[in-house]
Amino acid sequence: MSFISDKIDQRRTFAIIAHPDAGKTTLTEKLLLFGGAIQLAGAVKARGEARRAHSDWMKVERERGISVASSVMSFDYTGCAFNLLDTPGHEDFSEDTYRTLTAVDSAVMVIDSAKGIEEQTRKLFEVCRLRDVPIITFINKLDRDGREPLDLLDEIEQTLALDVTPATWPIGMGRDFLGCYDLLSDRLVLMEKGAKGALPKEGEQFTGLDDPKLADRLPSHAYEKLVEDVEMVRGLCPPFDRDSYRAGHLSPVFFGSAVNNFGVRELLNGIAEMAPSPRVQNTTTREVLPDEDKVTGFVFKIQANMDPKHRDRIAFVRICSGHFKKGMKLTHVRTGKQLTMHAPTLFLAQDRELAEEAFAGDIIGVPNHGQLRIADALTEGESLFFTGIPSFAPEMLQKARPKDPLRAKHLGRALSQLAEEGAAQVFKPRIGADWIVGVVGPLQFDVLADRIRTEYDVPVIFEPTTLYTARWVSAEDPRVLKAFVDANQGALADDHDGDPVFLARNAWHLDRAAEDYPKVSFHKTKEHTGL
Numbered sequence: 001m002s003f004i005s006d007k008i009d010q011r012r013t014f015a016i017i018a019h020p021d022a023g024k025t026t027l028t029e030k031l032l033l034f035g036g037a038i039q040l041a042g043a044v045k046a047r048g049e050a051r052r053a054h055s056d057w058m059k060v061e062r063e064r065g066i067s068v069a070s071s072v073m074s075f076d077y078t079g080c081a082f083n084l085l086d087t088p089g090h091e092d093f094s095e096d097t098y099r100t101l102t103a104v105d106s107a108v109m110v111i112d113s114a115k116g117i118e119e120q121t122r123k124l125f126e127v128c129r130l131r132d133v134p135i136i137t138f139i140n141k142l143d144r145d146g147r148e149p150l151d152l153l154d155e156i157e158q159t160l161a162l163d164v165t166p167a168t169w170p171i172g173m174g175r176d177f178l179g180c181y182d183l184l185s186d187r188l189v190l191m192e193k194g195a196k197g198a199l200p201k202e203g204e205q206f207t208g209l210d211d212p213k214l215a216d217r218l219p220s221h222a223y224e225k226l227v228e229d230v231e232m233v234r235g236l237c238p239p240f241d242r243d244s245y246r247a248g249h250l251s252p253v254f255f256g257s258a259v260n261n262f263g264v265r266e267l268l269n270g271i272a273e274m275a276p277s278p279r280v281q282n283t284t285t286r287e288v289l290p291d292e293d294k295v296t297g298f299v300f301k302i303q304a305n306m307d308p309k310h311r312d313r314i315a316f317v318r319i320c321s322g323h324f325k326k327g328m329k330l331t332h333v334r335t336g337k338q339l340t341m342h343a344p345t346l347f348l349a350q351d352r353e354l355a356e357e358a359f360a361g362d363i364i365g366v367p368n369h370g371q372l373r374i375a376d377a378l379t380e381g382e383s384l385f386f387t388g389i390p391s392f393a394p395e396m397l398q399k400a401r402p403k404d405p406l407r408a409k410h411l412g413r414a415l416s417q418l419a420e421e422g423a424a425q426v427f428k429p430r431i432g433a434d435w436i437v438g439v440v441g442p443l444q445f446d447v448l449a450d451r452i453r454t455e456y457d458v459p460v461i462f463e464p465t466t467l468y469t470a471r472w473v474s475a476e477d478p479r480v481l482k483a484f485v486d487a488n489q490g491a492l493a494d495d496h497d498g499d500p501v502f503l504a505r506n507a508w509h510l511d512r513a514a515e516d517y518p519k520v521s522f523h524k525t526k527e528h529t530g531l
């Protein structure tokens with residue numbers, strides 16, 4: 001095996017998707033703890049709490065600092081190199097959250113055992129589904145009374161149309177939670193009460209559920225229920241099938257209690273054993289294999305304004321192939337310019353370190369002054385554009401106007417730069433002089449207003465609109481599109497690339513338009529063309 005393919009085989013680049021409070025921060029911390037990337041529990045947690053602090057300008061500032069530091073966390077475990085990409089999920093939920101999922105090879109879906117599938121989990125899952133990202137499920141908080149495991153599995157299957165198969169099975173719950181039986185490796189892992197800080201033992205090996213020794217290890221009622229449950233669930237769920245998981249159709253399910261470090265080792269082993277290594281990437285011209293010699297990568301996120309005075313930006317680049325080395329020159333395909341990678345950064349749990357080298361699946365941060373945009377490709381000269389890094393239709397739309405009407409032009413410029421960077425969607429309605437700005441998380445309007453004021457010196461006012469959502473429109477026959485556009489001028493706008501967008505006033509308006517114009521397609525995402 002070549003040097004590069006060896007490195008690629010070890011890599012697992014993934015994200016955690018969850019609804020706020022399901023335990024994403026806690027689980028992240030525990031994964032880092034098991035991975036040896038942090039020694040003391042608490043480092044990530046503090047950020048989780050800071051995020052929930054009340055909203056003010058200071059917080060916006062702090063939050064942006066925080067999301068940079070924890071954007072990518074790398075750690076090693078059992079011979080694998082893990083890259084965990086953060087998906088901001090509280091008030092800082094944004095298009096970045098969605099787009100991060102275009103840069104991972106798999107995801108872990110965390111579910112609160114008392115709540116089941118919640119709104120944000122579902123939204124993030126849908127983004128995963130766009131690319132059939134393989135998903136491992138972690139049902140958390142078994143130390144509390146929650147819903148029946150079978151009921152939860154059924155809900156995942158029904159609401160997400162995703163097959164599930166248990167990888168571990170919980171024994172009891174709440175105060176009676178004893179631990180889990182690892183169905184894949186036939187190990188019994190018991191929870192040690194009162195051992196909060198410690199890492200749980202590895203568990204005891206058995207030959208199967210009918211191993212007579214197993215019955216001795218558990219109270220008889222717990223053993224009987226375990227056997228009964230597993231028999232039932234095996235009858236109801238398909239067995240684990242790697243291809244089906246890798247195709248995004250089947251999710252293995254682990255149970256645990258992140259706060260008690262419980263179930264985390266099994267989950268990590270599961271990711272190491274099942275989750276795919278860096279994938280083949282599609283471009284407009286060809287497929288890029290991760291073990292190709294030449295370096296390629298794409299920008300999936302831009303973090304701006306860490307120091308407002310310097311207008312610096314960090315472009316997060318997912319390496320797709322080759323052996324990246326610090327100091328190398330890469331071609332910025334969209335402009336044809338050469339960029340020297342003087343100071344790429346690798347994001348570690350506590351610190352940022354200068355990246356000396358990187359391989360497919362790794363993320364590097366490239367400081368720049370605004371040249372790099374979402375979906376831009378970096379290569380060693382080849383002209384290619386990666387596909388599958390779309391823009392997502394905003395879920396919240398507001399009107400933007402400058403406090404000083406004379407600065408309307410400046411505002412227009414600021415908005416179009418922010419749109420290029422991927423910080424927001426900016427639409428210019430065909431009728432009227434206002435700009436419509438679209439985001440997916442409410443705090444983004446505060447962040448944008450703050451940035452437009454400090455970076456572009458334009459105090460801006462965002463005003464609510466009665467708009468419900470935006471859809472990019474297209475039709476195979478240009479005449480059909482033109483007829484639609486002409487008849488709906490009042491609801492039409494152009495995005496910053498000049499592509500037509502339908503601004504719906506409500507769900508009915510959107511449904512009605514789709515019914516009236518069956519040959520027009522209404523898209524929730526838009527692919528970047530790389531131009």
Ligand code: G4P
Pocket residue numbers: 018019020021022023024025026027048049140141142143144256257258259260
């Ligand atoms: P998030 O990032 O998904 O929003 O969730 P986070 O980890 O911040 O966890 C949300 C709350 O759930 C926290 O409680 C956390 O301690 C708790 N939690 C996480 N995992 C478990 C678990 O396995 N069992 C139980 N019982 N609770 C869990 P909090 O009250 O908001 O914070 P704290 O005061 O407990 O730190």
